Amino acid sequence: MATASSFARRLGAAVREVSLKKGAGGWYGPHMAAAERAVLERIPLVDLVVEVRDARIPFTSAFESLRQRVCSHKHMILLNKVDLANRSLTEKWMKHFENQNRLCYGVNAHNKDNIKELLSIVRAKIKELKVGESTYTATVMLAGIPNVGKSAITNSMHQIGRISAAEKGKLKHAVVSPQPGETKDISSYKIASHPNIYILDTPGVLSPKIADDDSASKLALTGTVKDSLVEECKLARYFLAVLNSSEEYKHWENLKDAVDDTLSLNSREKLMAGCHTDQKRRRQYSSDHTQDITWLRKSQASWLGIFCLQLI
Numbered sequence: 001m002a003t004a005s006s007f008a009r010r011l012g013a014a015v016r017e018v019s020l021k022k023g024a025g026g027w028y029g030p031h032m033a034a035a036e037r038a039v040l041e042r043i044p045l046v047d048l049v050v051e052v053r054d055a056r057i058p059f060t061s062a063f064e065s066l067r068q069r070v071c072s073h074k075h076m077i078l079l080n081k082v083d084l085a086n087r088s089l090t091e092k093w094m095k096h097f098e099n100q101n102r103l104c105y106g107v108n109a110h111n112k113d114n115i116k117e118l119l120s121i122v123r124a125k126i127k128e129l130k131v132g133e134s135t136y137t138a139t140v141m142l143a144g145i146p147n148v149g150k151s152a153i154t155n156s157m158h159q160i161g162r163i164s165a166a167e168k169g170k171l172k173h174a175v176v177s178p179q180p181g182e183t184k185d186i187s188s189y190k191i192a193s194h195p196n197i198y199i200l201d202t203p204g205v206l207s208p209k210i211a212d213d214d215s216a217s218k219l220a221l222t223g224t225v226k227d228s229l230v231e232e233c234k235l236a237r238y239f240l241a242v243l244n245s246s247e248e249y250k251h252w253e254n255l256k257d258a259v260d261d262t263l264s265l266n267s268r269e270k271l272m273a274g275c276h277t278d279q280k281r282r283r284q285y286s287s288d289h290t291q292d293i294t295w296l297r298k299s300q301a302s303w304l305g306i307f308c309l310q311l312i
Protein backbone atom coordinates (compact mmCIF):
# COMPACT_ATOMS: atom_id res chain seq x y z
CA MET A 1 0.00 0.00 0.00
CA ALA A 2 1.30 3.46 -0.91
CA THR A 3 2.35 5.57 2.07
CA ALA A 4 2.20 9.31 2.71
CA SER A 5 5.85 9.58 1.71
CA SER A 6 5.30 7.93 -1.67
CA PHE A 7 2.35 10.26 -2.39
CA ALA A 8 4.53 13.16 -1.22
CA ARG A 9 7.25 12.13 -3.69
CA ARG A 10 4.80 11.97 -6.60
CA LEU A 11 3.23 15.32 -5.75
CA GLY A 12 6.60 16.95 -5.04
CA ALA A 13 8.01 15.78 -8.35
CA ALA A 14 4.98 17.27 -10.16
CA VAL A 15 5.40 20.59 -8.33
CA ARG A 16 9.11 20.83 -9.13
CA GLU A 17 8.45 19.94 -12.75
CA VAL A 18 6.11 22.92 -13.25
CA SER A 19 8.30 25.40 -11.37
CA LEU A 20 10.11 26.76 -14.39
CA LYS A 21 7.44 26.30 -17.04
CA LYS A 22 6.88 29.46 -19.02
CA GLY A 23 3.62 31.45 -18.94
CA ALA A 24 0.62 30.37 -16.88
CA GLY A 25 2.02 26.82 -16.60
CA GLY A 26 4.66 27.77 -14.01
CA TRP A 27 4.99 30.17 -11.10
CA TYR A 28 8.44 31.73 -11.33
CA GLY A 29 8.05 34.05 -14.28
CA PRO A 30 9.60 37.51 -14.87
CA HIS A 31 6.99 39.07 -12.53
CA MET A 32 8.17 36.99 -9.57
CA ALA A 33 11.84 37.55 -10.39
CA ALA A 34 11.14 41.31 -10.44
CA ALA A 35 9.24 41.07 -7.14
CA GLU A 36 12.15 39.18 -5.56
CA ARG A 37 14.62 41.85 -6.71
CA ALA A 38 12.37 44.64 -5.40
CA VAL A 39 12.04 42.96 -2.01
CA LEU A 40 15.76 42.24 -1.65
CA GLU A 41 16.69 45.78 -2.74
CA ARG A 42 14.56 47.22 0.03
CA ILE A 43 16.27 45.33 2.85
CA PRO A 44 18.90 48.02 3.53
CA LEU A 45 16.21 50.74 3.36
CA VAL A 46 13.86 49.36 6.02
CA ASP A 47 14.28 49.22 9.79
CA LEU A 48 12.91 45.75 10.37
CA VAL A 49 12.24 42.78 8.08
CA VAL A 50 9.44 40.50 9.23
CA GLU A 51 9.69 37.19 7.44
CA VAL A 52 6.25 35.63 7.48
CA ARG A 53 6.19 31.82 7.48
CA ASP A 54 3.40 29.27 7.67
CA ALA A 55 3.30 27.80 11.20
CA ARG A 56 2.44 24.38 9.73
CA ILE A 57 5.71 24.33 7.78
CA PRO A 58 8.01 26.70 9.71
CA PHE A 59 11.17 25.32 8.14
CA THR A 60 9.99 24.66 4.58
CA SER A 61 8.27 28.06 4.26
CA ALA A 62 11.53 30.02 4.69
CA PHE A 63 12.22 32.78 2.15
CA GLU A 64 15.77 31.57 1.53
CA SER A 65 17.31 34.47 -0.40
CA LEU A 66 15.98 36.93 2.18
CA ARG A 67 17.37 34.94 5.09
CA GLN A 68 20.84 35.05 3.58
CA ARG A 69 20.77 38.85 3.17
CA VAL A 70 19.24 40.22 6.35
CA CYS A 71 21.25 40.47 9.54
CA SER A 72 19.82 38.85 12.64
CA HIS A 73 19.20 42.05 14.65
CA LYS A 74 16.72 43.42 12.10
CA HIS A 75 15.17 40.07 11.16
CA MET A 76 12.00 38.83 12.82
CA ILE A 77 10.31 35.51 12.00
CA LEU A 78 6.55 35.53 12.24
CA LEU A 79 4.84 32.14 12.25
CA ASN A 80 1.35 32.82 10.90
CA LYS A 81 -1.75 30.57 10.82
CA VAL A 82 -1.02 29.21 14.30
CA ASP A 83 -4.73 28.36 14.51
CA LEU A 84 -4.09 25.67 11.88
CA ALA A 85 -0.87 24.31 13.39
CA ASN A 86 0.08 22.14 16.32
CA ARG A 87 0.45 24.50 19.29
CA SER A 88 3.20 22.71 21.18
CA LEU A 89 5.30 22.21 18.04
CA THR A 90 4.87 25.90 17.20
CA GLU A 91 6.21 26.80 20.64
CA LYS A 92 9.23 24.53 20.07
CA TRP A 93 9.90 26.20 16.72
CA MET A 94 9.68 29.65 18.31
CA LYS A 95 12.33 28.60 20.84
CA HIS A 96 14.44 27.15 18.02
CA PHE A 97 14.44 30.46 16.10
CA GLU A 98 15.08 32.47 19.26
CA ASN A 99 18.12 30.28 19.90
CA GLN A 100 19.31 31.35 16.46
CA ASN A 101 19.11 34.98 17.62
CA ARG A 102 15.93 35.72 15.70
CA LEU A 103 12.99 37.48 17.27
CA CYS A 104 10.09 35.07 16.69
CA TYR A 105 6.36 35.21 17.36
CA GLY A 106 3.35 33.08 16.36
CA VAL A 107 0.03 34.63 15.25
CA ASN A 108 -3.33 34.04 13.76
CA ALA A 109 -3.74 37.02 11.41
CA HIS A 110 -7.46 37.10 12.10
CA ASN A 111 -7.15 37.22 15.89
CA LYS A 112 -7.35 40.73 17.32
CA ASP A 113 -5.47 39.92 20.54
CA ASN A 114 -2.64 38.23 18.63
CA ILE A 115 -2.32 41.28 16.39
CA LYS A 116 -2.35 43.71 19.35
CA GLU A 117 0.47 41.69 20.90
CA LEU A 118 2.35 41.67 17.60
CA LEU A 119 1.96 45.45 17.31
CA SER A 120 3.51 45.97 20.73
CA ILE A 121 6.38 43.56 19.93
CA VAL A 122 7.10 45.45 16.69
CA ARG A 123 6.88 48.86 18.45
CA ALA A 124 9.27 47.68 21.18
CA LYS A 125 11.73 46.26 18.64
CA ILE A 126 11.70 49.50 16.62
CA LYS A 127 12.29 51.50 19.81
CA GLU A 128 15.28 49.28 20.59
CA LEU A 129 16.67 49.69 17.05
CA LYS A 130 16.20 53.47 17.16
CA VAL A 131 17.61 54.00 20.63
CA GLY A 132 19.00 57.53 21.01
CA GLU A 133 16.72 58.97 18.32
CA SER A 134 13.91 61.13 19.72
CA THR A 135 11.76 61.55 16.61
CA TYR A 136 11.71 59.12 13.75
CA THR A 137 9.58 57.34 11.18
CA ALA A 138 10.18 53.62 10.88
CA THR A 139 9.42 51.13 8.13
CA VAL A 140 8.80 47.44 8.60
CA MET A 141 8.76 45.11 5.58
CA LEU A 142 6.64 41.96 5.58
CA ALA A 143 8.11 39.41 3.20
CA GLY A 144 7.69 35.72 2.56
CA ILE A 145 6.62 33.01 0.17
CA PRO A 146 3.13 33.22 -1.41
CA ASN A 147 -0.07 32.69 0.58
CA VAL A 148 1.44 32.74 4.08
CA GLY A 149 -0.85 35.61 5.08
CA LYS A 150 1.24 38.77 4.63
CA SER A 151 -1.70 40.81 3.35
CA ALA A 152 -4.05 39.51 6.05
CA ILE A 153 -1.51 40.52 8.72
CA THR A 154 -1.03 43.91 7.02
CA ASN A 155 -4.77 44.62 7.04
CA SER A 156 -5.13 43.58 10.68
CA MET A 157 -2.17 45.67 11.82
CA HIS A 158 -3.37 48.67 9.79
CA GLN A 159 -6.90 48.37 11.21
CA ILE A 160 -5.90 47.74 14.84
CA GLY A 161 -2.77 49.93 15.00
CA ARG A 162 -2.86 53.24 16.89
CA ILE A 163 -3.42 55.80 14.14
CA SER A 164 -5.55 58.95 14.14
CA ALA A 165 -9.34 58.88 13.72
CA ALA A 166 -8.95 60.73 10.41
CA GLU A 167 -6.55 58.05 9.18
CA LYS A 168 -8.91 55.31 10.41
CA GLY A 169 -11.54 56.87 8.17
CA LYS A 170 -9.32 56.29 5.15
CA LEU A 171 -8.13 52.75 5.78
CA LYS A 172 -6.66 50.93 2.80
CA HIS A 173 -7.19 47.23 2.09
CA ALA A 174 -4.56 44.83 0.88
CA VAL A 175 -5.96 42.04 -1.32
CA VAL A 176 -6.37 38.87 0.74
CA SER A 177 -7.11 35.72 -1.21
CA PRO A 178 -6.94 31.94 -0.77
CA GLN A 179 -5.09 31.86 -4.10
CA PRO A 180 -1.31 32.45 -3.98
CA GLY A 181 0.24 35.31 -5.91
CA GLU A 182 -2.55 37.87 -5.54
CA THR A 183 -0.33 40.67 -4.17
CA LYS A 184 1.38 42.21 -7.19
CA ASP A 185 3.02 45.38 -5.82
CA ILE A 186 4.73 46.66 -2.72
CA SER A 187 2.36 48.94 -0.77
CA SER A 188 2.73 50.89 2.43
CA TYR A 189 0.23 50.98 5.34
CA LYS A 190 0.46 53.01 8.54
CA ILE A 191 0.32 50.97 11.74
CA ALA A 192 1.36 53.48 14.45
CA SER A 193 1.65 57.20 15.19
CA HIS A 194 4.13 59.03 17.47
CA PRO A 195 6.42 57.60 16.29
CA ASN A 196 5.04 56.84 12.86
CA ILE A 197 5.51 53.24 11.78
CA TYR A 198 4.66 52.00 8.30
CA ILE A 199 4.43 48.45 7.11
CA LEU A 200 5.24 47.31 3.57
CA ASP A 201 3.15 44.47 2.19
CA THR A 202 5.10 42.69 -0.56
CA PRO A 203 4.31 40.07 -3.22
CA GLY A 204 5.05 36.47 -2.22
CA VAL A 205 8.26 35.03 -3.67
CA LEU A 206 8.95 31.33 -4.12
CA SER A 207 12.25 30.17 -5.56
CA PRO A 208 11.98 27.74 -8.50
CA LYS A 209 14.78 25.74 -6.86
CA ILE A 210 12.83 23.85 -4.20
CA ALA A 211 15.23 21.64 -2.26
CA ASP A 212 13.44 18.29 -2.67
CA ASP A 213 10.14 16.56 -3.48
CA ASP A 214 9.18 16.41 0.17
CA SER A 215 9.41 20.20 0.60
CA ALA A 216 7.62 20.77 -2.70
CA SER A 217 4.69 18.58 -1.64
CA LYS A 218 4.34 20.42 1.69
CA LEU A 219 4.36 23.78 -0.10
CA ALA A 220 1.69 22.59 -2.52
CA LEU A 221 -0.50 21.20 0.23
CA THR A 222 -0.42 24.43 2.24
CA GLY A 223 -1.41 26.49 -0.80
CA THR A 224 1.90 28.11 -1.79
CA VAL A 225 1.42 27.15 -5.44
CA LYS A 226 -1.89 27.10 -7.23
CA ASP A 227 -3.70 23.76 -7.02
CA SER A 228 -4.35 24.00 -10.75
CA LEU A 229 -0.60 23.86 -11.52
CA VAL A 230 -0.37 20.31 -10.21
CA GLU A 231 -2.92 17.55 -10.63
CA GLU A 232 -5.49 18.06 -7.90
CA CYS A 233 -5.90 14.30 -7.44
CA LYS A 234 -2.21 14.10 -6.47
CA LEU A 235 -2.85 16.76 -3.84
CA ALA A 236 -5.95 14.96 -2.62
CA ARG A 237 -4.15 11.61 -2.31
CA TYR A 238 -1.29 13.12 -0.34
CA PHE A 239 -3.71 15.06 1.84
CA LEU A 240 -5.70 11.93 2.68
CA ALA A 241 -2.55 9.91 3.33
CA VAL A 242 -1.28 12.58 5.75
CA LEU A 243 -4.68 12.75 7.39
CA ASN A 244 -4.92 8.97 7.77
CA SER A 245 -1.49 8.75 9.32
CA SER A 246 -2.36 11.32 12.00
CA GLU A 247 -4.98 11.63 14.72
CA GLU A 248 -6.57 14.43 12.74
CA TYR A 249 -8.78 12.07 10.79
CA LYS A 250 -11.09 12.28 13.82
CA HIS A 251 -12.15 15.69 12.52
CA TRP A 252 -14.06 13.86 9.81
CA GLU A 253 -16.28 12.42 12.52
CA ASN A 254 -17.15 15.88 13.83
CA LEU A 255 -17.80 17.05 10.33
CA LYS A 256 -20.09 14.10 9.70
CA ASP A 257 -22.01 14.87 12.93
CA ALA A 258 -22.45 18.48 11.90
CA VAL A 259 -23.85 17.46 8.52
CA ASP A 260 -26.05 14.74 10.09
CA ASP A 261 -27.49 17.33 12.53
CA THR A 262 -28.37 19.62 9.68
CA LEU A 263 -29.95 16.78 7.71
CA SER A 264 -31.92 15.49 10.67
CA LEU A 265 -33.57 18.90 10.97
CA ASN A 266 -35.27 17.73 7.87
CA SER A 267 -33.50 18.81 5.12
CA ARG A 268 -31.67 18.94 2.11
CA GLU A 269 -33.30 22.38 1.66
CA LYS A 270 -31.82 23.52 4.93
CA LEU A 271 -28.46 22.33 3.77
CA MET A 272 -28.92 24.29 0.57
CA ALA A 273 -30.17 27.32 2.53
CA GLY A 274 -27.07 27.10 4.68
CA CYS A 275 -24.99 27.02 1.55
CA HIS A 276 -26.70 30.13 0.18
CA THR A 277 -26.28 32.02 3.46
CA ASP A 278 -22.67 30.97 3.49
CA GLN A 279 -22.17 32.23 -0.06
CA LYS A 280 -23.89 35.53 0.80
CA ARG A 281 -21.67 35.91 3.82
CA ARG A 282 -18.62 35.23 1.65
CA ARG A 283 -19.64 37.90 -0.79
CA GLN A 284 -19.84 40.36 2.13
CA TYR A 285 -16.50 39.40 3.66
CA SER A 286 -14.58 38.29 0.64
CA SER A 287 -11.21 38.46 2.37
CA ASP A 288 -11.36 35.45 4.65
CA HIS A 289 -12.12 31.94 3.45
CA THR A 290 -9.80 29.58 5.22
CA GLN A 291 -11.65 29.93 8.52
CA ASP A 292 -14.61 28.12 6.98
CA ILE A 293 -14.87 24.47 7.75
CA THR A 294 -18.27 23.28 6.66
CA TRP A 295 -18.13 23.85 2.92
CA LEU A 296 -14.86 22.12 2.45
CA ARG A 297 -13.50 22.86 -1.00
CA LYS A 298 -16.05 25.44 -2.05
CA SER A 299 -13.83 28.32 -0.95
CA GLN A 300 -10.78 26.97 -2.79
CA ALA A 301 -8.97 27.02 0.54
CA SER A 302 -5.77 25.00 0.58
CA TRP A 303 -6.15 21.31 1.43
CA LEU A 304 -4.51 21.76 4.78
CA GLY A 305 -6.22 25.06 5.51
CA ILE A 306 -9.14 23.30 7.09
CA PHE A 307 -7.26 20.98 9.43
CA CYS A 308 -4.80 21.45 12.18
CA LEU A 309 -1.73 19.57 10.97
CA GLN A 310 1.98 20.00 11.25
CA LEU A 311 4.31 19.07 8.43
CA ILE A 312 7.52 20.99 9.31
Ligand SMILES: Nc1nc2c(ncn2[C@@H]2O[C@H](COP(=O)(O)OP(=O)(O)OP(=O)(O)O)[C@@H](O)[C@H]2O)c(=O)[nH]1
Pocket: 080, 081, 082, 083, 084, 107, 108, 109, 110, 145, 146, 147, 148, 149, 150, 151, 152, 153, 175, 176, 177, 178, 179, 180, 181, 182, 183, 184, 202, 203, 204, 205, 287, 288, 289, 290, 291
Ligand atom coordinates in the same frame (compact mmCIF):
# COMPACT_ATOMS: atom_id res chain seq x y z
N1 LIG B 1 -6.76 30.22 9.25
C1 LIG B 1 -5.99 31.26 8.92
N2 LIG B 1 -6.03 31.72 7.66
C2 LIG B 1 -5.23 32.75 7.36
C3 LIG B 1 -4.37 33.37 8.31
N3 LIG B 1 -3.70 34.36 7.70
C4 LIG B 1 -4.12 34.39 6.44
N4 LIG B 1 -5.03 33.43 6.22
C5 LIG B 1 -5.68 33.10 4.95
O1 LIG B 1 -4.64 32.67 4.04
C6 LIG B 1 -4.97 33.08 2.71
C7 LIG B 1 -3.79 33.85 2.14
O2 LIG B 1 -3.64 35.08 2.82
P1 LIG B 1 -2.99 36.37 2.12
O3 LIG B 1 -2.92 37.43 3.16
O4 LIG B 1 -3.67 36.70 0.84
O5 LIG B 1 -1.53 35.78 1.82
P2 LIG B 1 -0.29 36.53 1.16
O6 LIG B 1 0.94 36.04 1.85
O7 LIG B 1 -0.48 38.01 1.15
O8 LIG B 1 -0.36 35.94 -0.32
P3 LIG B 1 0.39 36.40 -1.69
O9 LIG B 1 -0.46 37.43 -2.35
O10 LIG B 1 0.46 35.13 -2.46
O11 LIG B 1 1.76 36.90 -1.32
C8 LIG B 1 -6.27 33.89 2.82
O12 LIG B 1 -7.34 33.03 2.52
C9 LIG B 1 -6.31 34.31 4.29
O13 LIG B 1 -7.62 34.53 4.77
C10 LIG B 1 -4.37 32.84 9.65
O14 LIG B 1 -3.64 33.27 10.55
N5 LIG B 1 -5.19 31.78 9.88
